[in-house]
Amino acid sequence: MTYIQSANNTHIKQLNKLWIKKERDKTGLYMLEGFHLVEEALRYKEQIKELLLSEEAAVPASWNIDGLDVTMISAEVAKKLSDTENGQGVFAVCRKQEAAELPAGKSFLLLDAVQDPGNIGTMIRTADAAGIDAVLLSHGSADLYNPKVLRSAQGSHFHLPVLSVDLTEAVEELQKRNIPVYGTALEGASDYRKEQAGPFALLVGNEGNGVRPELLEKTTKNVYIPIFGQSESLNVAVAAGILLYHFRENN
Numbered sequence: 001m002t003y004i005q006s007a008n009n010t011h012i013k014q015l016n017k018l019w020i021k022k023e024r025d026k027t028g029l030y031m032l033e034g035f036h037l038v039e040e041a042l043r044y045k046e047q048i049k050e051l052l053l054s055e056e057a058a059v060p061a062s063w064n065i066d067g068l069d070v071t072m073i074s075a076e077v078a079k080k081l082s083d084t085e086n087g088q089g090v091f092a093v094c095r096k097q098e099a100a101e102l103p104a105g106k107s108f109l110l111l112d113a114v115q116d117p118g119n120i121g122t123m124i125r126t127a128d129a130a131g132i133d134a135v136l137l138s139h140g141s142a143d144l145y146n147p148k149v150l151r152s153a154q155g156s157h158f159h160l161p162v163l164s165v166d167l168t169e170a171v172e173e174l175q176k177r178n179i180p181v182y183g184t185a186l187e188g189a190s191d192y193r194k195e196q197a198g199p200f201a202l203l204v205g206n207e208g209n210g211v212r213p214e215l216l217e218k219t220t221k222n223v224y225i226p227i228f229g230q231s232e233s234l235n236v237a238v239a240a241g242i243l244l245y246h247f248r249e250n251n
């Protein structure tokens with residue numbers, strides 16, 4: 001077990017770069033912070049490259065850290081590493097999910113250019129709760145491993161495949177598998193309550209612009225959620241939750 005006391009340590013400086021997307025893309029690694037997320041990661045130990053624990057952190061005795069590369073760090077180092085105001089002093093350096101092809105399954109959530117990390121994390125968590133088989137993000141969406149995404153997802157990214165893909169190719173591949181793809185749109189769409197799906201893929205889009213028109217042209221069918229009050233629209237994560245549970249119930 002290694003001990004690092006100085007925040008100026010070369011290894012710590014390198015790990016701090018993992019809060020930046022460019023470094024995550026370069027190394028294939030990302031950082032988790034906090035007891036809940038690290039505890040969830042410990043259930044999938046093969047994805048953990050290194051565990052960092054502050055000497056002041058009250059690490060639960062139930063944590064099984066056998067066989068892991070564990071680094072003890074000073075409070076100064078923990079503060080330097082933290083991405084939050086009130087850090088808990090526990091971190092896990094994890095390996096990103098990689099996949100050469102779309103995962104198997106009968107239910108999918110597709111995110112087209114969703115920009116808000118909180119929305120993405122919430123939708124991953126909701127997809128997990130609804131028993132969806134995989135979440136596919138377009139390359140134009142916010143980074144899956146953005147710390148705000150990970151905090152909002154609450155560890156759900158470990159429970160199902162969550163991948164960054166070319167959505168045009170994904171839609172075509174899903175349809176080849178006889179999985180209908182339901183886009184979300186305000187025009188040329190039907191009330192979602194009229195749809196009774198078996199296997200399905202749900203496609204939701206950017207917070208301001210919705211799903212790209214070229215993708216909507218490729219979907220099996222497009223649906224909308226009726227608005228009964230005066231609000232112009234629903235938050236994309238809320239809309240995704242309503243639709244996922246509707247389609248999942250009829251799967």
